[in-house]
Amino acid sequence: MKTTIAHAWWWKILALICLFYTYYMGFLGEVPRMPILNETIRNLYFHVTMWMAMLVLMLCNAIYSIKYLGNSKPYADIVAEECARMAMVFGVAGLITGMVWANYTWGAPWVNDPQLNGTAASMLIYAAYFILRNAIADDTKRARLSSVYSIFAFVMMVVFILIIPKLNDSLHPGKGGNPGFNKYDLDSNMRMVFYPAVIGWTLLGVWMMSFRVRITKLEKHYHE
Numbered sequence: 119m120k121t122t123i124a125h126a127w128w129w130k131i132l133a134l135i136c137l138f139y140t141y142y143m144g145f146l147g148e149v150p151r152m153p154i155l156n157e158t159i160r161n162l163y164f165h166v167t168m169w170m171a172m173l174v175l176m177l178c179n180a181i182y183s184i185k186y187l188g189n190s191k192p193y194a195d196i197v198a199e200e201c202a203r204m205a206m207v208f209g210v211a212g213l214i215t216g217m218v219w220a221n222y223t224w225g226a227p228w229v230n231d232p233q234l235n236g237t238a239a240s241m242l243i244y245a246a247y248f249i250l251r252n253a254i255a256d257d258t259k260r261a262r263l264s265s266v267y268s269i270f271a272f273v274m275m276v277v278f279i280l281i282i283p284k285l286n287d288s289l290h291p292g293k294g295g296n297p298g299f300n301k302y303d304l305d306s307n308m309r310m311v312f313y314p315a316v317i318g319w320t321l322l323g324v325w326m327m328s329f330r331v332r333i334t335k336l337e338k339h340y341h342e
Contacts, residue, residue, distance in 0.1 A: 130321070135318075136315065139314055140167075143310075144160050147307070148307060155223060159308075161215055161218070164215050165215035165219055167312065167318075168208045168211050168215065170320065171322070171323040172209045173279075174324075175201045175205035175327065176201070176202070176271075178198075178201040178327075179268050180272035182195070182197045182201060183198045183264070184269065187266070198264070200327045200330040202268065204323045207323075207326070209244070213238075216234070220234075231283075232282055233279060235278075240278050246267075246271075247267055250263060250267055
């Protein structure tokens with residue numbers, strides 16, 4: 119991320135506007151009255167969109183890891199690490215909101231579901247990323263090994279969250295033969311909230327990541 123973009127204000131204002139709109143419409147806006155889901159469908163604006171922000175940050179982690187392997191610049195490693203850190207934050211938030219949703223719709227906060235199990239496995243894989251970083255003292259060796267591991271972690275996350283659930287029976291919409299939300303209850307009114315929510319949560323994640331990058335650069339006295 120270029121410094122000029124990181125310090126720009128317009129996208130941060132956009133993030134705040136989208137999140138305020140998401141919260142307001144998420145709690146007070148009209149939603150379809152669907153069987154079983156009922157009012158819990160409002161969690162679509164939070165649970166699903168937080169996971170989308172997580173996926174974007176994990177993708178950025180993999181991209182900057184590849185960049186580091188190509189140019190060995192510490193800045194790329196710093197961004198990769200902070201992307202993974204923020205991805206974990208949104209991943210945990212997505213798990214918590216998903217467990218609350220599952221408790222009301224499936225009768226338990228955690229069930230034997232391929233996507234739930236795959237998400238838990240992915241979170242553990244990325245947790246191991248930070249354990250690896252903390253276990254290596256040499257900066258260059260840590261950055262190189264972490265970059266290689268990040269690429270492996272992203273591929274495994276795609277397999278666990280996006281591929282395996284589609285090949286097995288799953289309670290999640292759009293997985294295991296179930297129709298997705300856009301097939302039966304994501305109407306035009308919900309789309310007007312859902313897409314700004316994706317933008318808002320993603321920009322918030324990038325904002326938090328860029329702030330962490332600036333702090334880390336100051337701590338390490340690094341200048342591009």
